[in-house]
Structures are given as C-alpha cells and as structure tokens.
Amino acid sequence: MSLQTTASQTVGPYLHIGLTWLVTDSLVAPGVAGDPVTLEGRITDGDGSPVTDALVEIWQANANGRYAHPEDTRDLVLESSWKGFGRVPTDEHGMFRFTTIKPGRVPGADGKLQAPHINVLILMRGMLKQLNTRVYFPSDPANADDAVLQSVPAPRRDTLIAQPVAGKPGALTWDVRLQGEGETVFFEY
Numbered sequence: 001m002s003l004q005t006t007a008s009q010t011v012g013p014y015l016h017i018g019l020t021w022l023v024t025d026s027l028v029a030p031g032v033a034g035d036p037v038t039l040e041g042r043i044t045d046g047d048g049s050p051v052t053d054a055l056v057e058i059w060q061a062n063a064n065g066r067y068a069h070p071e072d073t074r075d076l077v078l079e080s081s082w083k084g085f086g087r088v089p090t091d092e093h094g095m096f097r098f099t100t101i102k103p104g105r106v107p108g109a110d111g112k113l114q115a116p117h118i119n120v121l122i123l124m125r126g127m128l129k130q131l132n133t134r135v136y137f138p139s140d141p142a143n144a145d146d147a148v149l150q151s152v153p154a155p156r157r158d159t160l161i162a163q164p165v166a167g168k169p170g171a172l173t174w175d176v177r178l179q180g181e182g183e184t185v186f187f188e189y
Contacts, residue, residue, distance in 0.1 A: 025088045027060075027100040029081035034063030034101030038171045039135065039162060042094045043122065046179035050094025054124035057087045058098055060117070065104030076104075102137060108147050115142035115149060122176065131186045135174045136161045152185050159184045 028036060039058075043051040061067050061084065066076040068084040086098050105113040115136055122131040136143055138161055143149055149157060159182065165171035176184045 023088055024083075024086045025098055027058075027082075027084065027086050027098065029079075029083075031081050032062065032079050032101060033077075034103075036099070036170050037102050038097065038099050038168075039118070039174060040095065040097040040171070041162075041174040041176060043090055043096070043124075043176045044094055044178065046177075046183075048180075050090070050092075051124055051178065052090055052092050052094055054090045054094070054096075054122055055087065056090065056096045057085070057121040057123075058100070059085045059119050059121075060100065061103040061106045063101055063104050065106050065113075067106070105142060110147065112145075112147065113142070115140055115146035117146070117148075120176075131178075132189050133176070133184055133186050134160055138162060138164055138172070148187075156185050 043054050043056070045051055059067075061072075062078060062082045064076045064078070066072055066074060066078045068078060068082050072078075086100065088096050088098065090096050100118070103116045103118065105116055108114045117134045117136045120133045120135055122133070134148065136146070136149060143161070149160060152160065159177070162172035162174035165173050178184070
C-alpha cells in the first residue's frame with residue numbers, strides 16, 4: 001500500500017506550478033481612494049511549523065464599502081481600477097503579504113453594517129476544502145457591533161483582529177494558526 005499523496009488529494013505543490021501567473025499582492029492601483037494598508041502574516045500548522053505551500057486569497061470592498069462584483073449594485077462609488085481581490089503563495093517561512101486599503105463598511109445578511117474587514121480564503125496541501133476566515137482592523141469602534149465578530153466566543157476573537165506593527169504606520173500583522181492552541185477562527189460558507 002502506498003502512502004504517497006495523489007493529485008486528487010492535494011492542492012499543493014501544484015499551485016506553485018499552475019497559479020503563479022495569477023499572483024496579485026497589491027490591490028492598490030492608480031486612482032483608488034482609501035487609507036493604504038500593508039497586511040502581512042504567517043501561516044503555521046498545529047505544531048507551530050510554517051506552512052510553506054499555502055495559497056492565500058483575499059477579497060474586500062473598496063473604501064466606500066462597495067465590492068467590485070456585478071451583484072453589488074448599490075449606488076456607491078466604485079473606481080474602475082478597483083478589483084478587490086488578491087492572491088499570494090506563502091514563502092519558505094510561511095509568510096504572506098498584501099498591499100491594499102482599509103475597506104469601508106458593507107451590509108450583512110440582516111442589512112446592518114459590518115465592521116471593515118477583509119475576507120480570507122486559504123488553500124494548501126492535504127486540504128480538500130478551503131478555509132474561510134476574516135481579518136478585522138484593530139481598535140475599530142465598529143468591531144463592537146459586527147454581528148459576525150460578536151458571534152465568535154470572546155476569548156477567540158483576537159485570532160481575527162490584525163495588530164499594528166510598531167513604527168510602521170499602515171502596517172498590520174495577522175498570523176493564521178491552522179489548529180491547536182490559538183487556532184484561528186474559520187467559518188463555514
């Protein structure tokens with residue numbers, strides 16, 4: 001019996017072969033309004049070891065709270081150069097990095113505005129289903145009223161909130177722990 005992983009059982013390492021041309025680490029294009037943000041972090045497994053072959057995707061609204069998606073027909077400004085989507089592989093240290101802007105608030109399922117957040121999807125070797133999570137902004141007063149964030153038990157909410165990087169205005173760090181103590185909160189969509 002072979003214990004080798006087959007192509008049908010894994011996403012990686014094939015993502016480095018077929019998806020590198022789709023890497024988009026900067027969502028900021030000329031003419032896009034908003035406060036610039038650099039979001040960087042590290043993905044680790046349950047043992048604290050770096051995950052070196054993950055693919056991290058983000059999608060978000062623009063600074064006005066509008067998504068670059070045909071279903072978002074709200075009468076809010078949407079710059080033609082705003083795509084709101086980024087994708088990067090982790091490096092040999094499990095690190096990822098995006099340059100973007102702080103998104104505006106968007107309505108939730110109940111119609112109430114959600115706190116500014118970035119949606120995150122993670123794909124990697126050995127996972128047949130992607131992981132979905134969010135990253136929120138530190139000290140944002142809207143975090144206290146966000147229905148999704150408030151649905152997470154209080155001791156685990158901090159796994160969803162990025163932290164400022166000392167001495168680097170606009171720089172945030174947000175690490176992802178796949179399992180074990182300090183595991184990041186993941187959502188079913």
